[in-house]
Amino acid sequence: MSVLKHTRPADGVVATVNGAPLALEGAPGRRLSAALRGAGLTDVKVGCDAGDCGACTVLVDGAPRCACLMSTAQAEGRTIETLSGLSASGETAALADAFLARGAAQCGICTPGMMVAATAALRAGPPDDDAIETALAGVLCRCTGYQPIVDAVRDVVRGRHDPAPDDEGHVGASIVRLDGPKKCDGRERFGDDVAPAGALHMRIIRSPHPHAAFALEGLKAFAAARGLVALTAEDVPGENRFGVIPAFADQPVFAQSVARFPGEAVAALVGPADAIAALTDVPVRFEALPAATAPHEATAEGAPILHPGRPGNVMCRGRVSCGNADAALADAAVTATGRFTTPFVEHAPIEPEAGYARRTGDRLEIFAATQAPHMDREAVAAILGLADDAVRIVPTACGGGFGTKLDLSVQPYLALGTWVTGQPVRLAYTRKESMQATTKRHPADITATVGAAADGTLTAMTFSGTFDTGAYASWGPTVATRVPVHASGPYRVPHYTATSAAIHTHNPPSGAFRGFGVPQSAIAQEVLFEDLARALGIDGLTFRLKNALRNGDTTVCGQTFPSGVGIAACLEALRPHFDSARRVTEGTVRRGVGVAAGWYGCGNTSMPNPSTMRAIARPDGKIVLHQGATDIGQGANTVITQIFATALGVPATAVTLVGPDTDETPDAGKTSASRQTFVSGNAARLAGEALRAELLRLGNAGPDATIRVPALTIVDGAREQTLALTAPVEVSRTYDPPTEPLDENGQGAPYAVFGYAAHMAEVAVDMALGTVRVTRMTAAHDVGRAINPTLVEGQVTGGIAQGLGMALMEEYIPGRTENLHDYLIPTIGDMPPVKTLIIEEPDPHGPYGAKGLGEHVLIPTAPAILNAIRDATGARLTAVPATPDRVLAAIKAQS
């Protein structure tokens, strides 16, 4: 009998990996993905360990397989190819060029799997569009919406090469993202790619119940017997409490006495990899307690209170009011009212939270994927009881964030494990842990009424939203504040009252997710506006255009923008597409068209929100930008550099980037609220202008002089002078957007800048099955100024994919959909062609007029799709996701 024994490495498996024999270590039954990564091939990414995401796609004897679904022994004698080995080959090198040109790699975590799968398709002969879809369908991407990827593969098939981009790379140029090449050849290092060999591993013990008591006696002895260290709440040297908003910080690193949501950490075990992998039957006993898993349960009489001091489980409320909405509704010629519900939505970045930590003397260093390095530093320092500067946060590449990596995840556990053991410790959440334990989009239960005059002029709106904020505060207060400010949409609503309540439940903490509650409120508002348009016999686009905010109009917060209000331009840009779209109102498959709009204020709401950039001209002539804004795939590294280079007057490629790294880069704030292009971009502009002024001063040159690199030659008319710097010239500049506080009625100036968007969805609905296929999206976005149009388009296609998922398929059910086959995100086959229409209404505050974009994109998508379903079928959906059973029920209900 041929038997491979489990002893190692004597019986190690030898495969031909990337052209050379490689002995793979570990048990023969170990996943091939783990063995390859253990051998240094970290270009094989792990997103789910279940074949659901395809990030670990490798070629086995030429055929694409998920390396997470193969044993190491099954690779014996076979030929394995990964991206890092393929990247020199003809097809793959051409793919890399095309991926870069098209912006097909955003965060880059799915890129290796995508490129390997695409390579197999190209080798099989030139694939047509169907073959491209089939070849790539097994790899999930959460950033791009797939269109840039499909375009890139098509380019290779057609042998198309784009002309070389503008070599200055200034504002307005679609230069290749500066961190792109390493994402396309497997060199990029994400959270789980950086730990040193021999780092200790960790297993977190989590509550299986929504609300549970638990007992940890025996855990320390259990750990000691296995050479492990057990960590519990009593091992936290500082505060066993964290939260992104200091006044609401309420989440323990390890639960004490009770656990308040399924998946909450109660303890952890740290030790050698083998001992952690062998763990079973960890002696922690849980006892389920009565739980409130929905806001109506949590606010009922006698419900268990999650946090003393928050009576009724009400964490906070928000309110914006102007005029007299009730009176105006009573006077309205037409009104529409409705109740709308949305579920938990999971960010599902393809990279689960991961990182490692090490102790260097009395300092702690954490290398992990994050959206908020300086916030992480403060929070970890408080947990360890250290000064802020005793903690260093070095963000790795971030394999998708979308808001979820704003909060701490692995960081406190890495910190404690390392602090207690003195050893480097690594931790990567499993997909299940990532889904259980990190934040979600708030479920919403919204009741709203809107009214209009007979001529279609909006007169009033009332809005009341209850948001399930889960067990801990996270960004719940932000959602409660933002929603009433935005729930009118970008329209004139003279009489308006909107309230929100964030309610604690025994559910996962709801936090920040692209749009902070606004995508939920937009569903209610835009479906109700459709009601009004229909009641008045006006088409949806005309109705919206009639009521769209214009320059000089007053918002529901009493704010007036004299310029830069681009929503009407967005809606007008949709007109030719709206008029020519295909509608079919008979037969089994009906086709319809729907429109929705959105707006979003960039940056914190009425609070300080500074970013600082430091720029240095070195004696060797190098220009260095200490850039601390984390690039989570959206392109901050590139956009901020383009802005800085434009202000300084050098090519973008002449700028050397340092950071992010809390030891090296000043605080550029968090990557959230669509603020990095606007706020950090402004700081980069100011730093560029300041460095330029300083260099020109040193060169005794006038303001129109040119700076030439690499020798820092100042050219002023006919005069040329090369600066001989004896010391670095350093500037640091901060930008903080001008806002004003909101009063008790939400009146004030919440944001310096809003961005605007209008989407048009075209759908085909199967009347007998209730299935919906989105056939085209047309998306008009006012970005003020497109710093990099390719990156703008990438944000649009990617945001639409998330909006489409929210509209049609995404629903996280705690304890039930904790994987990527029960929780569905769109695949390549779900995405329609997206036509992006870039509108540039410059904002006076934005750098070169630019506004934020990231969150704006998915706000109008879901309501546009719901309105299109209604146009096609007459069915009015008030709950998302609009799954086939819900759509069919709605079709039957109205017929």
Add this chain to the structure above:
Amino acid sequence: MYFAPTTVPDALAALQNPGVRVLAGGTDFYPALGDAPLPAIVDISRIKGLSRIEVSPQGISIGAAATWSDLVRAPLPPAFDGLKAAAREIGAIQIQNAGTLVGNLCNASPAADGVPALLTLDARVAIEGPTGPREVPVADFVKGVRTVALEPGALVVGLIVPPPPEGAKGAFIKLGARRHMVISIAMVAAAIALRDGRVSHARVAVGSCSAVATRLTALEDALMGTPVDQIAKLPVADHLAPLTPIDDVRGTAAYREAAALELTRRTLEEAARA
């Protein structure tokens, strides 16, 4: 322990080890494993001949290690078109290159995409074990959710499909909430043969609408002799009586009933299309 036998007898010997698990394509094995410690494994992917798909006058045999991609590539009669359509809908290419038909059957998920089509082919399961070889019809092999009629120490070595009736053509339609890599809300497979414009052979089976994929035998009987242009109109709700759909995250029971009826009509129409 990790056993990688190259013969069936060696595999059966390895299966005598307590707690041992069979590994073939890994597409169900590893997701179910999660981060638990590895069990003892018998990897049957290197058994000689076990990946073969062979057509003979006695029928078609599909080895236990044959993958969905192997099936798609195999030249098979049109009665297999439904099974091949199911193969193309399983996960995506990475899964089809790894996952096996027999693994799909043995995993015994109510949503196993291969089972309805195997039922329409009257497929039998070939088993070898301590008590010798035996064959069991697919309908008798899958007993319930995650339960199959396989005694400890026994191994499914393949599937045997009797020669399909002349002219039989298969079809399969799967309904999911997204394109690609999706667990079915409902699915229907059918195999139809026509003689002189009327149905001379009919098999219809529905998956994801009961604990085990189920044949609609009353519908099959009613279809016999039906003129080709009447086939799609024939199915009515009563024919779905054997189904016991449930509410779950993918859809309601009521929806599944409505969808199964519609899918049945469409699948029959496709199978009857020349």
